Amino acid sequence: MGKHARPTGTRAVALSGGTGAVRARPLPIRSTVLLRRPVDIWHKPALSAVVALGIPEFTLLALGRLDLVLYTSAGAMCALYAHGLPYAARARTLAWVVLGMVASLGAALTAASLTTSVPLLVLLASLVAAVHKMVCDATRVGPPGNLIFTFISASAFFVPQRIGQVPFHLSLALGAGALAWLVCMAPALVRPHGPERIATARALEAAAALLRTGPAPDAPSAGPDRVRHATAAAVNAAWQTLFQVPGRTDRSGLERLLVRAESALAAQAADEAEAGRCTAWARDLRRGRALPAVALTDAQAGELAGVAAERAGRARGAGDGTAVGAEPRRPAPGRPRGVRAVLHRLAPGSPLLPIGARVAAGCALAGWGSMAVGVGHPYWAVVTAASIYQANTTLSWQRAVQRTLGNLLGLLLFTALLPVIHTGHPAMILLALTFQFCAEASITRNYWLGSVWVTPMALLLTEFGSHLPARTLVTDRWTDTVVGAAVGLACCVLVTNRRAADRVEAALDHVTAAEAAALRLLDDAGGPDAKEPRPEEVPGDGVRETGWARDRLAASLVELREAVEVSAGEWWQRAAPEERVALAEQRGHRTLARLVRRLSAPAA
Incomplete structure (x- = not known):
């Protein structure tokens, strides 16, 4: 996404010098009436x-x-x-x-x-x-x-x-x-699992598009970052949808499909065969057909076991008034939830x-x-x-x-x-x-x-x-x-939103912190240049911690891109730190690919 850090189709006009220049951006005409x-x-x-x-x-x-x-x-x-x-x-x-x-x-x-x-x-x-x-x-x-x-x-x-x-x-x-x-x-009454099937189908379709574009961001020639961002966002949205399904509902089949879709973020080369499978699975989900049997690696199966254990723990601790499944896949500890989260978003500042x-x-x-x-x-x-x-x-x-x-x-x-x-x-x-x-x-x-x-x-x-x-x-x-x-x-x-640039800075801090935590986890497995461990070498706790790190980093990258796009369209706004954003996104996606690869390495 680094090359998309600058708004496309517009050119910002600086009104003052320096890094904190205030920019007025031309307003688009043609894209306003195009049909999608x-x-x-x-x-x-x-x-x-x-x-x-x-x-x-x-x-x-x-x-x-x-x-x-x-x-x-x-x-x-x-x-x-x-x-x-x-x-x-x-x-x-x-x-x-x-x-x-x-x-x-x-x-x-x-x-x-x-x-x-x-x-x-x-x-x-x-x-x-x-x-x-x-x-x-x-x-x-x-x-x-x-x-x-x-x-x-x-x-x-x-x-x-x-x-x-x-x-x-x-x-x-x-x-x-x-x-x-x-x-x-x-x-x-007719399709009780329709919404979560559609969300999973969207993630599979986004993964298929990514698998057709090229390698992961740490490979010599990276594929289009916009497709990668769309895939990460679709997978994240699908996980959030699944975690709003009551715990008593069997959703293991959808979770297995979603793990396969997520593995596209770690692909190091175009894979037309896997893209075709993802497309076929998505078509079956949309048509209400039976869920296919999906093979997973040992690490991926361990991740799903950790997800199930986490869901059971949250169900047991739901007596605080927070609805079970109402939060994202792995919320950060101490993060406000429910009504408190809404009030937090409306707080001063x-x-x-x-x-x-x-x-x-x-x-x-x-x-x-x-x-x-x-x-x-x-x-x-x-x-x-x-x-x-x-x-x-x-x-x-x-x-x-x-x-x-x-x-x-x-x-x-x-x-x-x-x-x-x-x-x-x-x-x-x-x-x-x-x-x-x-x-x-x-x-x-x-x-x-x-x-x-x-x-x-x-x-x-x-x-x-x-x-x-x-x-x-x-x-x-x-x-x-x-x-x-x-x-x-x-x-x-x-009445301009001068806080839009501040939101970009905060999102950059979140990405940096999430990436640093992920790198510490990866380095503990053998150093920054170590070969990714085999699935059977990753302990159960390590699988769960890797999943937490991956989810937090993916959510931070989605938040950063949203903040940049909001700031890019704001008039009379400080110039966004485009180089820092591009570098943060490139490094973040590289680290995200390592985390996903650790969870989806080929089984022995």
Whole structure:
């Protein structure tokens, strides 16, 4: 990854001399609108959301109460979350998502019932949006992140409300959320191990790609570092997924496959045969076929025994309130877990705090700016501003362009379908469900393409509760979009995340410490230049310690690359120590390959 330490496709312009130069980076255009391959499980959130939304909407249609669609939609939209998690972890995560959605909706409805001051409501909606952004990033809840929470709550801030209605409306959201929970958990009846099989398949596919590229980083001609990083990240993610599966579940077959995928990090030459096996195993996993019999070396089998012993020990010590399997594969001793880990990520000095300040300032200014140009309920400007804030300025710029383009095309689509929309409520419901499905089918290819479908769906949800003239509705949404994107992006540029460079320094320290610990372990086996020990020569404790060292080093390298990419896209930022990053990644991958090789040496 060393050659990727400098951001590709951009050239940093230094504004002052010295090693601590502050750089302004050009903002990309072409890559902003390019289409990517869709995510492999896009159909799961798409179908779940359609079912979770459709049942309450048709029920309200039968009761003649479509004015309540906003409240049931709040709970139904929770069906978009946690589809990559094993079902035990998904159940917990979805429960927290539903409770968070109901709490946000309750705050919005209470504020709407107590005041009619639009400027004050904009301010409150902006503060809630900032909380959504920071908490979703701290919990790493995954896509769609904070966007759905902010869309629902910002809309609710501007819905006429009486305080006595709030409990009933919250009960509707909670009931729809319970339905969404059931919909998302229903596939467990058919494929109870589907999520962990997909995660393992992704790791095998990444390993196959690496095995086709070339040798390990300590060989004369190293293969592409980006492929190596992708493989390490996929393997690490798969191990974390497996360790969220309850301990009573037999996952030894998946673990054996994952150990074979991990051995690709130590390959010293391209291996087309092994790559073909990994590809075939991944295909079998995705198709639900029986797990293949996978041969392991003695050291690899010893590693799995150590993993099983560690899992049993954690299960016995789970009385501290930490859910079993909720942590990464081998967490460092003393590392905060559960709620404490989330609070730690939000503590003073956290890089999430500047992002929260951006969201609060940008949403408030966008809402007030939209009011200034004549929009009476500027919640869409708040949502637009909140949606563009990403990990850094470059990504936020891309999201602003994508949001504006997608909303414009979505408004044109909505206008073209007005004759169909005016035929009645059944047509509106069917169109809304169609838009929801198309949004999930296309948003992973590019955000602007998904926004084309999200925009008319959001307008339809508003139409159920009120009947504004179509021209006014389209004009207000277009004004809100432009103002929200422009003001939000301006705040993103002005309120910079100067802690992004500090995060790179901290990540470098973590890699250095993890590499030093790994080298001490390897040197104890016979010195830095000693030949790797045979599997039968590695004691059981040594296998476990080697596995710990490998996991910590791999996680540190993933953290470093993420920190560098965030810092690389931040405007007005100190130049990253590119040479130190490149050297740390090269040495780290070399050491990681030695650790993996020690665990996967050929059996006698």
